[in-house]
Amino acid sequence: MxxxxxYAVLKLPAEAPGLSKTVADNIxxxxxxxxxxxxxxxxxxxxxxxxxxxxxxxxxxxxxLGSEPQRRELAPGEVLVYLTGLLVPLLIxxxxxxLWVGAVAPGGAFQAGSVLAAAGLLLVLSGWRFGARFxxxxxxxxxxxxxxxxVLAGLAMMLHGGRFLEYPIAYAxxxxxxxxxxxxxxxxxxLVALFLGGRPSPDQSPGSRPESRAEK
Amino acid sequence: xxxxYLGMAVMLLLTLVGGLWRVMRGPTPADRMLAAxxxxxxxxxxxxLLSQVFERVALLDVALVFALLAAVTSVAFVRRVLNDxxxxxxxx
Amino acid sequence: xxxxxxxxxxxxxxFILGLYALIIQLHLLRKILAINVxxxxxxLLLIALATRTQSTPDPVPQAMVIxxxxxxxxxxxxxxxxxxxxxxxxxxxxxxxxKTD
Amino acid sequence: xxxxxxxxxxDALLGxxxxxxxxxxxSRDLFKSIVLFITFGLVLAxxxxxxEAPDVALAEAAIGAGITGALLLGxxxxxxxxxxxxxxxxxxxxxxETVVPPGGTxxxxxxxxxxxxx
Numbered sequence: 001m002x003x004x005x006x007y008a009v010l011k012l013p014a015e016a017p018g019l020s021k022t023v024a025d026n027i028x029x030x031x032x033x034x035x036x037x038x039x040x041x042x043x044x045x046x047x048x049x050x051x052x053x054x055x056x057x058x059x060x061x062x063x064x065l066g067s068e069p070q071r072r073e074l075a076p077g078e079v080l081v082y083l084t085g086l087l088v089p090l091l092i093x094x095x096x097x098x099l100w101v102g103a104v105a106p107g108g109a110f111q112a113g114s115v116l117a118a119a120g121l122l123l124v125l126s127g128w129r130f131g132a133r134f135x136x137x138x139x140x141x142x143x144x145x146x147x148x149x150x151v152l153a154g155l156a157m158m159l160h161g162g163r164f165l166e167y168p169i170a171y172a173x174x175x176x177x178x179x180x181x182x183x184x185x186x187x188x189x190x191l192v193a194l195f196l197g198g199r200p201s202p203d204q205s206p207g208s209r210p211e212s213r214a215e216k
Numbered sequence: 217x218x219x220x221y222l223g224m225a226v227m228l229l230l231t232l233v234g235g236l237w238r239v240m241r242g243p244t245p246a247d248r249m250l251a252a253x254x255x256x257x258x259x260x261x262x263x264x265l266l267s268q269v270f271e272r273v274a275l276l277d278v279a280l281v282f283a284l285l286a287a288v289t290s291v292a293f294v295r296r297v298l299n300d301x302x303x304x305x306x307x308x
Numbered sequence: 309x310x311x312x313x314x315x316x317x318x319x320x321x322x323f324i325l326g327l328y329a330l331i332i333q334l335h336l337l338r339k340i341l342a343i344n345v346x347x348x349x350x351x352l353l354l355i356a357l358a359t360r361t362q363s364t365p366d367p368v369p370q371a372m373v374i375x376x377x378x379x380x381x382x383x384x385x386x387x388x389x390x391x392x393x394x395x396x397x398x399x400x401x402x403x404x405x406x407k408t409d
Numbered sequence: 410x411x412x413x414x415x416x417x418x419x420d421a422l423l424g425x426x427x428x429x430x431x432x433x434x435x436s437r438d439l440f441k442s443i444v445l446f447i448t449f450g451l452v453l454a455x456x457x458x459x460x461e462a463p464d465v466a467l468a469e470a471a472i473g474a475g476i477t478g479a480l481l482l483g484x485x486x487x488x489x490x491x492x493x494x495x496x497x498x499x500x501x502x503x504x505x506e507t508v509v510p511p512g513g514t515x516x517x518x519x520x521x522x523x524x525x526x527x
Contacts, residue, residue: 001324001327002320002321002324005320005323005324006317006320009313009316009317009320009353009357010313010317012357012360013360015360015361015362019366019367019368020361020363020364020365020366020367023366023367023368024364034464035364035367036367036370036371036374036464037464038367039367039368039370039371040371040374040375043368044371044372047371047372047375048375051375051378051379054379054382055378055379055382058383058385058386059382061386062385062386062389065389065393066393069392069487080291080294080295083287083291087284087287090284091284094280094281094284098277098281098467101277105273105274105277106274106277106278106463106464106466106467107277107464107467108374108464110374110375110377110378110468111281111374111464111467111468111471113378114378114468114471114472114475114476115281115284115285115471117471117476118284118285118288118471118475118476121288121292121475121476121479122287122288122291125291125292125295125296125479126291126295187378190382191381191382191385191476194382194385194386194389194480195385195476195479195480195483197385197388197389197392197483198389218412219411219415222412222415222416222419223415225419226415226418226419226422229419229422229423229426229455230422232426232448232452233422233426236430236433236445236448239441239444239445239448240433240437240441245440248440248441248444249444251444252447252448255451259451259452259454259455259474262455263455263458263466266455266458266459267458270461272461272463274463275458275466277463277467278454278458278466278467278470281467281470281471282451282454282470282474285470285471285474285475286474286475288475288476288478288479289447289474289478289479289482291479292478292479292482292483293482296483296485296486297440297482297485297486297489311416311420311460314420314421314424315420315424315456315460318424318427318428321428322427322428322431325428325431325432325435326431326435329435329436333435335439337439337442337481337484337485337488338435338439338442341434341435341442341443341446341481342435344446344477345431345434345435345446345449348431348449348453351465352427352453352456355457355460355462355465356460358460358462359460359461364461365460365462370462370464370465371464373462373465374464374465374468377465377468377469377472377473378468378472381472381476381477384477384480384481388480388481388483388484391484392484395487395488
């Protein structure tokens with residue numbers, strides 16, 4: 001099988017223009033200057049839309065399997081508290097930078113989302129959990145937000161007489177930024193929730209603070 | 217100058233391969249994990265050299281993300297694997 | 309043989325290695341690792357073949373690989389949760405044929 | 410000319426290291442496997458840099474080197490804390506540990522509460 005695959009690959013022409021010329025010719029219409037971001041959000045928006053749906057589906061399956069396992073975490077030491085305090089703001093800053101720079105240089109929603117998830121992972125590892133205040137509706141809204149904004153933008157374009165996911169050149173840059181910002185938040189949160197490995201359950205725990213439950 | 221940078225990158229890759237010896241031999245899990253952390257530093261240096269060779273400033277961002285993200289793995293190691301070992305069969 | 313083909317062949321080697329390990333390894337965690345190695349092989353093949361252009365590499369396979377990486381990590385997380393559920397339900401993380409390792 | 414030779418040796422070294430790491434990853438004991446897989450992700454990100462795909466390299470650096478490693482280490486810890494007889498060794502030491510409720514505490518709060526308990 002390996003030999004067959006290798007033979008098939010070696011039979012390919014040594015030089016193929018691919019689609020880079022097509023993308024380069026149409027880059028002015030996409031609203032961004034980085035060809036990869038243009039392909040991800042604009043030219044092949046369907047892929048990314050469905051990809052967000054796949055992430056959401058994975059999270060749904062994990063949540064449907066039960067609530068998150070109760071872990072007994074040691075209280076974080078001085079070093080970890082200091083490191084978290086130092087790294088988490090820095091990671092959030094870098095995520096924002098990658099999101100912004102994605103329009104002109106390597107970066108974009110997926111990269112920024114995973115850096116954001118890394119910040120969340122650090123917090124989780126030092127004992128933080130989704131609080132009662134956040135584990136209800138607001139968590140769900142943020143998680144679905146990326147997909148929802150994407151679909152809403154596509155539908156709004158349809159109402160304007162265009163086709164689904166076809167952005168007018170004038171607003172394309174701003175639209176892409178909004179879509180990517182929502183996608184970044186969703187991807188980061190979904191990855192953190194997947195790391196927790198279950199539905200957050202503030203009500204079941206004996207230690208959850210009553211005043212935060214009252215706020216819900 | 218490119219030749220020098222590329223040569224250094226090849227050297228760094230060789231040190232990475234050498235470091236694998238510690239991952240394979242290292243008597244304790246901490247030894248293996250530290251070696252992997254060191255690879256992260258090697259990779260940062262390698263990316264910086266390549267950004268000079270290919271003249272792409274954007275690669276500096278890659279090095280930045282590398283440097284930041286290496287910390288997450290080590291924190292996960294200390295909090296999950298080491299803590300559980302202590303809680304499991306340590307005496308104090 | 310050009311650089312693109314060298315890396316494409318490396319990708320195929322990774323894919324085959326991962327497939328082999330997926331079949332013969334019995335521990336579920338190692339099967340998950342094997343699937344990840346297979347995926348990396350496919351990504352490497354795609355990106356390598358995208359560099360066969362004269363100027364900048366083809367951005368379409370690159371965009372596909374970026375989404376692929378994120379999907380792969382979410383699938384891995386899902387597989388790990390499933391493995392843990394199996395463990396909690398009293399099963400073992402290893403398929404029954406193996407004695408010890 | 411020299412640049413070509415160096416580039417080729419870099420390519421060859423990178424490719425061989427990748428395949429070798431994959432082989433080692435899939436044939437060692439579990440903890441070694443995971444450490445080697447994290448290294449595999451690092452080398453793969455270097456490969457993306459070499460193949461002029463910095464966007465992919467960014468994604469791989471964030472996910473392959475950071476998040477996948479943390480995920481796998483968490484799963485491994487979970488595996489090893491459940492011995493065959495079903496008892497949970499972590500539970501016996503519970504009195505010495507701070508139980509973090511999923512009620513949302515920051516590290517600092519956790520520490521403060523810890524002191525209050527003492």
